[in-house]
Amino acid sequence: MSAGSDSILDAFLYETNTLLEQLDSIVLAAEQQDSFSQEDINTIFRIMHTVKGSSAMMEYNSLMTIAHRAEDLFAIIRDKTMDIVPEGLRPELFDLLFQTIDFFRQELEHIENEQPLTENIDTLLQKVNRLIEQIRSGGQQLPEEAAAQGEAAASAGSGQSEFPYGLQVFFDEGCGMENLRAYMLASSVREVCSENDFIYEPEGVDSDPSTADQIVESGFTLFFRNQADRDNAIHSVTATGSVRSYQAVDHSASAAAPAAPAAPAPAAAPAPTPVPQQPAAPVAQEAPAPAPAPAPAPTPVPERPAAPAAQEPAQPAKNAPAKQTQATPVSQKSEGGPHHKESLISVNLNKLDQLAAVVGEIVITESMVTASPDLKGLKLDAFTKSARQLRKLTDELQDVSMSLRMVPVSGTFQKMNRIVRDMCKKLGKQARLTLVGEDTEVDKTIVDSIGDPIMHIVRNSMDHGIEENVQDRIDAGKNPVGEIILSARHTGSEVIIEIKDDGQGVNYDAVLNKAIRNGLAQPDVEYSHKDILNFLMAPGFSTNAEVTEFSGRGVGMDVVKKNVEEVGGTVSIASEPGVGMTTTLKIPLTMAIMDGMEVSVGGSIFTIPIHNIRQSFKISDNDLIRDATGGEMFKCMGSFYPVIRMRDLYQMEGGVTNIEDGILIWLDSGENSYCLFVDELLGEQQVVVKPLPSYLNRFNIKASGIAGCTILGDGNISIILDVSNLYTYAQ
Template identity: 80%
Template sequence: MSSGNDSILDAFLYETNTLLEQLDSLVLAAEQQDSFSQDDINTIFRIMHTIKGSSAMMEYNSLMTIAHRAEDLFSIIRDKTMDVVPENLRPELFDLLFQAIDFFRGELEHIENEQPLTENIDILLGKINRLIDEIRTGGQPADAAAPAAPAAPSNSSAPAGFPYGLQIFFDEGCGMENLRAYMLLNTIHEFCSDSDMTYEPQGVESDPATADQIAESGFMLHFRTQADRDNAIQAVTGSGVVRTYQAIDETAPAPQPEQAAPAPSAPAPAPEAAAAPQQPAAVSEPAAAPKKAAPAPQKTAAPTTHHKESLISVNLNKLDALAAVVGEIVITESMVTASPDLKGLKLDAFTKSARQLRKLTDELQDVSMSLRMVPVSGTFQKMNRIVRDMCKKLGKQAHLTLIGEETEVDKTIVDSIGDPIMHIVRNSMDHGIEESPEARVAAGKDPVGEIVLSARHTGSEVIIEIKDDGQGVNYDAVLNKAIRNGLAQPDVEYSHKDILNFLMAPGFSTNTEVTEFSGRGVGMDVVKKNVEEVGGTVSITSEPGQGMTTTLKIPLTMAIMDGMEVSVGGSIFTIPIHNIRQSFKITPEDLIQDASGGELFRCMGSFYPVIRMRDLYHMNSGCTDIQDGILIWLDAGDLSYCLFVDNLLGEQKVVVKPLPAYLNRFNIKASGIAGCTILGDGNISIILDVANLYSAAR
């Protein structure tokens, strides 16, 4: 596929995904009110209209057909207001829209993965048709509309009430005549509603067989009024693929065909493409739609329309490249200012310029990092849909409360934490929230459960908490399951913290049967793995009968971080600043031995294991006497321990560099090594993974 087509496809995917996110939030909010406002109805109509047109342009027939019928549905509601939908049909309307959203998202996923689109859409199409019929009959059950049979040839008599005909022939050999007819209909629908016109053959949007019929007999339109037909003629003359057309009145002899106005031979894009929302900056804008004789109905703008001139979408790969260049600048600047050639020289002008360069470099780092920062609101809002669907399927009552949606995190990290948060929210709904409102009332709680999803900054990291007020963890059940799985010993006493850690073991599940949401042993272990891959940690707390809280600690960015440089022998290591609590100079009397011979340091009434870097990595040099070195107290999630090193060299902002791929076969990450950075003098410093470092030492 050419780069031009790739750009068009990227624009289509970006636009449609954006519209679906907007639609999902809109329908969720409307369901709470059990009604759509007139603005909501106009917005949904516009969204379906846009998806229909852009899908037709991309020749994605399944998306086009569903969007077309959904547009027809909201055309009825738009013309007659929400009052036309009986109370008993409103839950079905909301459910149907959610099904349509899921269908669109599934099809987009197929497109992204280069998989074939769904061909059989009869079930969803039938549901939409049936709902349209029931709304038209005032809520009475009606059979789903059957696909219309091909209409009679275009020279047949006009339908009753539609005396003004217009027969259209497209350029010979242009191909896809049915889609061209459908796109022409979209143009005419801008000023003429479905009730004021009809056409044949029917089914042009979904039946490719109609292309041959249109090529042979033309595409026939019938209008109630001559004014509508005259406006349609002006729209037809603006199309680039219409060869001839002729106006046919039911009571008048058929006139001679007229030649369509000259137009470029290339097919014009769907009108919706010209009205598409903001698209990635790298994508060329589609050609403008042909001018209409009558002005199109004013459409309600999306909530973010007023930002479109101040926002720009940039490919993430370009931001990655920018971050890499900035990182190299930071390293080069450090190498220049710390050059050994400058030792002993008093260069006032150079020193002043170096300070200014450092200031500008720091500002450049901040700006490049801020470009990658996005709010977590997009990920958080998606959880509303998870809670809503599970409430319906599990028969539970719960609502989701969002706090700190404006908190910003690196785009790569936001993409990585979506699945972990989804798993935790599903666990809270499935395992946490009680089965019935009566059970909650009996426990002295509000009959409606609550799940709180919050985010906040703490300097160099963001804390995300998922808290529910459900029944909490059954410690005995978890421990018994852990014993049966061989994760725990029956004769060992485990703390609540140890028992909660079993929940994050691979394949662990307390469900006795597999359901749609749980029981397959895939969940919290996936959460732990995904969060650790972006340098974060997971911890769980729970109080029986009161609920459970899962806390994710995530770094704001993985590209540049604040680190503490330490030395062991001739080697230099970097420890993330946010993992350091305190450092000590101690004596041998401050250490005690545990039963296995390990060293412990007592601080603030608690004992913490001591890990000696020299012993851990079997180094030939470095301090061995405890009073000669420095003890650093580290935290990583639930872990807390002390690391013994030779010296603290100072704090420094470092650029994180991944280790070469071939080192992965040595399981470097499990050894407590997260990556490396290049120091100002050109030496390499190993960046320590505080959580895995402790595991490697055990």
């Protein structure tokens, strides 16, 4: 695939995903109100129109077909307002839209993974078609007698005197789904003439896939009461995709002979009527020179090639390039009111990564220049002034480059509404999701990484937390409707994300018993609630007795912990039986550049993330408390914290050994809080995080408390410590 094709595909995926996110939000909000506003209806219509057009341009026929029928559905609702949808059909309408969104997302995932698209879309298409017919019939079930009557009429000769004017249509060879294409054609014809003025053969094309073979063999034939209706229907035929040819067929001898001379006069009068029909006009414009002739011709002829049909995808292709070049969320309302498209652009994340890397190199180079050993002892006022200005500009450049990567967590948070909605229906529970701090911004890479962990936690709250029996909640003095609160807030250099539910909380006895059965705990040891909660994040741990769609597979909180730790974050759990459970994620705002404290141990320099440092102390040997095994503890604010000596931990040569000669740093990371003994503090420094070479992974270097490295101003390398893993490594 060429670079140009790649860029078009990326634009298509970006635009369609953006539209689906907007559509999901609209349908979720509308379901709460049990109705769509007129603005929502117009927006959904435009979304489906856009997806149809861009999918046709990309030749994704399954996407185009479903979007086209969904567009037809909302065209009806748009013209007649939401009142046309009976209240009894509205839940089915919402469910159908969610199924459509899921189908689109599944297909986009196939495209991204270079997998073939779904060919069999009969089931979903039939649901859309059936709902359209039910809305048209006022919510009544479609009578089987009508289908039987149509079939009887067709079998009686397909040319009864009341429907003497036939139109036989053949679709492109190998196009597939001929029965559904025929049904879509019949629906288009129904827009042109009354439903009582024509029948078609074979019947049951919307519900019987076997009719596809019959259509391939004998074509799809429509029969009309009068010739004018047939002539008008030709416009619908020419506007339908994949039509190879069509042919006028008259089955009444009395009508066939006089029809030729008599038809032109009356047909000429209604000729302007079909012109405004949307399918006809673009086709006439797009068709090659000889093609427009068949469409307006009212007189039946033996056979006409349906050349314009092949041009159908060209209509959306006209608008598609403009949308693709924008590739921004604004483009989803391109057909509506005024929007400032020029204020937004879409930038590939790889380019932002490259920008961050270059800015990082600039920061390092600036430090190397200003801290050069060659400048020591020299009084250079002009240089010092220029260096200060350079540092100011470097800091501003760094802030701007980081802000480009910062995106609000609202997109990730909003997706959880759908999770809660679907699980409420499938589990028979009542719950609502409350979002707090949606505008909190985090690095784009981190936002993408925390989506799955948040989803796992929300699903756990729905499955394990919220009570299934509403009466149990009422008896406990709770609101019958459970609540899950998803919140985000900034605290300096990190963001705190909390998922809190008011469910039944953790059953500590059940968790401990399961941990003992799994060999994670000893039966004769007394564990604190904090220790028991940590078992929940052990690999393969699940308290569900049976596997369900949502839980019981032993995959969940361990995945959450792993994913969060991969972006430098921590996970902690708190729970009170009968009250609820809170899961807290502490995540750095960005992984590229961070504020660190430089410390020295012997001849080596280490960097500790500032957000992990609570305090530093100068203490004497008498302030330490030693246990029977020789371990050292330090008492601070009424609590005891273990002391880890960096020199001993990494078996380093050099470095101080007397506690009075060094300094103690109180560190905090999630559930771990301890003191680290080093030689001295060198000062705070903004550092560029560099990943360790991949070949070091085989030594499990991250488990040793090392998160990465950075280059100092003098060109030396400083190891960045992973405060959480460092404590685990020291145990």
